Amino acid sequence: MLPFDIVVTFALATLLLSLAPGPDNVFVxxxxxxxxxxxxxxxxxxLCTGLLFHSAxxxxxxxxxxxxSALAFTVxxxxxxxxxxxxxxxxxxxxxQSLHTKTVSRSGWALYRRGVLMNxxxxxxALFFLALFPQFTDPALGNLTGQIALLSMVxxxxxLLVFGSVALVAGRLSQTxxxxxxxxxxxNRVAGLVFVGLAAKIAxxxx
Numbered sequence: 001m002l003p004f005d006i007v008v009t010f011a012l013a014t015l016l017l018s019l020a021p022g023p024d025n026v027f028v029x030x031x032x033x034x035x036x037x038x039x040x041x042x043x044x045x046x047l048c049t050g051l052l053f054h055s056a057x058x059x060x061x062x063x064x065x066x067x068x069s070a071l072a073f074t075v076x077x078x079x080x081x082x083x084x085x086x087x088x089x090x091x092x093x094x095x096x097q098s099l100h101t102k103t104v105s106r107s108g109w110a111l112y113r114r115g116v117l118m119n120x121x122x123x124x125x126a127l128f129f130l131a132l133f134p135q136f137t138d139p140a141l142g143n144l145t146g147q148i149a150l151l152s153m154v155x156x157x158x159x160l161l162v163f164g165s166v167a168l169v170a171g172r173l174s175q176t177x178x179x180x181x182x183x184x185x186x187x188n189r190v191a192g193l194v195f196v197g198l199a200a201k202i203a204x205x206x207x
Contacts, residue, residue: 011154023118030191036171036174044164046116048163054126057129058133124202
């Protein structure tokens with residue numbers, strides 16, 4: 001079992017890392033502004049599910065494979081970039097909707113899937129976990145898989161807090177941004193540009 005002070009230090013490091021602007025934060029911000037806080041929270045849950053996937057990958061050694069194989073890294077990152085370009089295409093083509101349309105019940109699952117896919121198709125997250133977790137684990141303290149599982153839960157908990165806060169704050173702007181068809185169109189175009197930017201960032205990332 002990891003000592004309490006190590007867990008606390010890891011939680012503080014995770015908090016600072018989660019607060020730093022990055023693709024996940026921007027993705028949550030954009031989706032919350034477009035669809036509201038509740039929809040943003042669906043995305044947050046999807047992203048955190050993706051974090052669990054990466055944690056399992058580290059525990060099973062899959063991240064090491066991505067680090068060692070240039071082909072695996074390239075394939076995964078271009079899948080992620082292609083998916084973001086698809087989201088950009090949808091945003092550019094989106095039509096203004098009535099504020100009374102119940103989009104959350106219809107698209108909550110889709111937004112959750114977006115969060116999952118956004119996270120698991122970013123190979124840099126797996127490499128980040130591979131670099132971070134060993135700094136806080138110690139074979140002398142027992143089973144490494146159990147230690148990684150504990151740190152993963154802490155990481156996901158902090159991410160839920162930070163990303164959830166971003167979703168709630170951005171969601172408060174949603175009604176203002178979507179009040180008129182013109183504002184909806186402008187917001188969708190901006191979201192499309194953000195997705196293109198994120199796709200470019202992932203596609204040009206290096207190991």
